[in-house]
Amino acid sequence: MQPDQSPPAEDAFSADLLRGHTDTIVLATLRRGDRYGFEIYKAIRDATGGAHEIKEATLYATYRRLTRDGLVEAYWGDESQGGRRKYYRITDAGRAVFRRNVAAWRATRDVVDTLLTDKEPRS
Amino acid sequence: MTTVHRLLDDAFAGVEPTAEVQDLKEEIRANLTSRAAELEATGAAPADAARQAVDELGDVRAVIAEAADPARSPAASSPTSSSAAYASTAQAMLANKVRPRPAFVVSLVFAGASTAALLALTLLGLSGNLTAPVGALVGWVLGAALGAGWIVGSSVAQETTTNHPVPGRRAAGYGLAAGLVVSGLGLVGIVVTDGPLWLTALAAPLLVSGAALFAGLGATQTNRKKAWFREVTAEHGTVGDRFDRDPEAAARFGILTAVIWVTAFVVFVVVGLAGGWAWSWLAFVVGWIAFMLLLAKMLFGGPAR
Numbered sequence: 001m002q003p004d005q006s007p008p009a010e011d012a013f014s015a016d017l018l019r020g021h022t023d024t025i026v027l028a029t030l031r032r033g034d035r036y037g038f039e040i041y042k043a044i045r046d047a048t049g050g051a052h053e054i055k056e057a058t059l060y061a062t063y064r065r066l067t068r069d070g071l072v073e074a075y076w077g078d079e080s081q082g083g084r085r086k087y088y089r090i091t092d093a094g095r096a097v098f099r100r101n102v103a104a105w106r107a108t109r110d111v112v113d114t115l116l117t118d119k120e121p122r123s
Numbered sequence: 124m125t126t127v128h129r130l131l132d133d134a135f136a137g138v139e140p141t142a143e144v145q146d147l148k149e150e151i152r153a154n155l156t157s158r159a160a161e162l163e164a165t166g167a168a169p170a171d172a173a174r175q176a177v178d179e180l181g182d183v184r185a186v187i188a189e190a191a192d193p194a195r196s197p198a199a200s201s202p203t204s205s206s207a208a209y210a211s212t213a214q215a216m217l218a219n220k221v222r223p224r225p226a227f228v229v230s231l232v233f234a235g236a237s238t239a240a241l242l243a244l245t246l247l248g249l250s251g252n253l254t255a256p257v258g259a260l261v262g263w264v265l266g267a268a269l270g271a272g273w274i275v276g277s278s279v280a281q282e283t284t285t286n287h288p289v290p291g292r293r294a295a296g297y298g299l300a301a302g303l304v305v306s307g308l309g310l311v312g313i314v315v316t317d318g319p320l321w322l323t324a325l326a327a328p329l330l331v332s333g334a335a336l337f338a339g340l341g342a343t344q345t346n347r348k349k350a351w352f353r354e355v356t357a358e359h360g361t362v363g364d365r366f367d368r369d370p371e372a373a374a375r376f377g378i379l380t381a382v383i384w385v386t387a388f389v390v391f392v393v394v395g396l397a398g399g400w401a402w403s404w405l406a407f408v409v410g411w412i413a414f415m416l417l418l419a420k421m422l423f424g425g426p427a428r
Contacts, residue, residue: 037150038157056154057181060147064189069350083153086146091345096287 022054022062023071024101027094030072036085037063063088071097126173127155134183138191147190155180215355221284231274238270245309249316250404257318264309272302285352296340303333315400366422376421383413 018025029035029043037059045053066072071094077085090098135148155176162172245263248255255263276298279289289297307330314322346353366373387410395403 036157037154041154041158042161055181056179057183057186060151060183060186061189064186068353070346070348070353071350073345079153083149083156085153085157086150089345092289092293092347093287093345093349095290096282096347 018048019054019058021101021105022058023066024098024105025054026059026062026066026088027071027090027098027101030088030090031095031098034087034089036077036087038085040088066094069093126170127159127176128152130173130177131155134177135187138187141191143190143193144187147187151180151183212355215351216284219284219349219351221282223281223283227277227281231277234270234274238267238274241267241270245312249312251316257313257322260313260318261310261322264313265306267309268302268306271305272298272300275301285349287347287349289347293340296336300333300336300340303329303336307331307333317400372421376417379417379421380414383410383417386410387413 025044026040029040035043037056041053041056041059063072063074066088067074070091072088072090074086074088077087079085131148131152134151135144138144140148155173158176158179159169159172162175163169167175241263244253244255245260245267247253248260248263276294279297280291280294282288288294307326307328310322310326310329314320314326366376387406390406390409391403394406
């Protein structure tokens with residue numbers, strides 16, 4: 001893989017970092033209710049202000065992985081017109097993994113914050 | 124809209140249309156249609172909207188290839204599936220072992236002992252070996268119900284080696300349901316052993332709401348097995364007891380269980396009406412023994428011929 005061109009200075013956002021948490025992000029969008037692919041994609045796009053997104057192709061791979069691991073369950077909706085939509089529902093296992101991943105992210109974020117700021121670490 | 128379908132056909136061209144591939148195609152189709160509709164709502168021409176929706180999709184070739192041949196996919200050896208390398212279920216079990224929290228074990232022993240003591244007191248009171256006022260009996264039953272509810276609720280909220288914990292509110296629901304059923308059953312016991320009849324008005328709603336809560340929670344229960352366990356079961360095949368492996372045996376067991384308990388209940392009523400209620404409860408003891416023998420024989424017996 002070729003190194004990315006350095007992003008413009010005002011674009012202070014790491015898409016790679018976001019992609020690294022795709023599984024957890026998808027689980028987060030499902031916590032409040034079942035959604036189908038485009039709704040999940042839109043929720044992520046809108047949350048990042050529309051400027052950044054996780055590619056839909058990446059999301060399909062994520063859905064397959066989450067389904068295989070039993071973290072979400074898929075079922076077909078009963079739309080009368082247009083294509084039938086595949087909805088995803090978070091499972092109890094998915095909620096447990098989500099909680100654990102969020103805790104891990106918070107701990108990591110705090111450590112990185114401490115390391116990257118000039119402040120003396122609290123003793 | 125036809126353009127979305129044509130572009131989709133192009134993307135899936137040359138891939139063997141297995142059921143899984145068709146599934147993926149239909150899923151992508153619905154999502155593309157939604158995105159194209161969103162673009163059209165902002166004023167794009169239908170053909171442009173379809174083209175842009177497909178462009179935004181990104182490179183789906185890897186996902187399609189995986190759906191076409193799941194065994195040869197790169198995702199099958201992704202870092203999340205670390206247990207694929209274990210040679211046996213026992214090894215995977217050892218590597219993923221979760222020890223129960225000591226505080227939970229201690230409180231479980233305490234709750235179990237007090238609940239058992241309260242149940243024993245209640246049974247002694249009901250059988251007349253211990254003279255106790257109705258108020259005390261009801262108090263013991265409610266105490267036992269509280270203990271049983273706590274045991275059930277806190278147990279399903281624990282993470283185990285193979286299971287993720289049930290979320291807090293659902294775990295509380297399971298505990299509440301168990302408590303309602305136990306208190307309802309206890310009050311029924313007091314009523315049928317010459318207790319005041321009005322207690323039925325208290326027992327019936329408790330029993331019914333407990334059973335309804337159990338049914339509702341059971342119907343909405345989702346997977347809580349851990350990923351490594353699902354993988355190991357898929358790879359090494361049969362884990363678990365005979366009822367998991369042999370659904371026919373489980374069905375036969377269900378029918379025989381119903382027969383045993385209905386018979387015990389009928390005998391209980393008939394003997395009670397004909398010969399008095401003092402000894403008719405023995406029908407349930409016989410039923411219990413028969414049930415346990417059946418369970419032992421069918422659950423741990425050899426495989427079906």
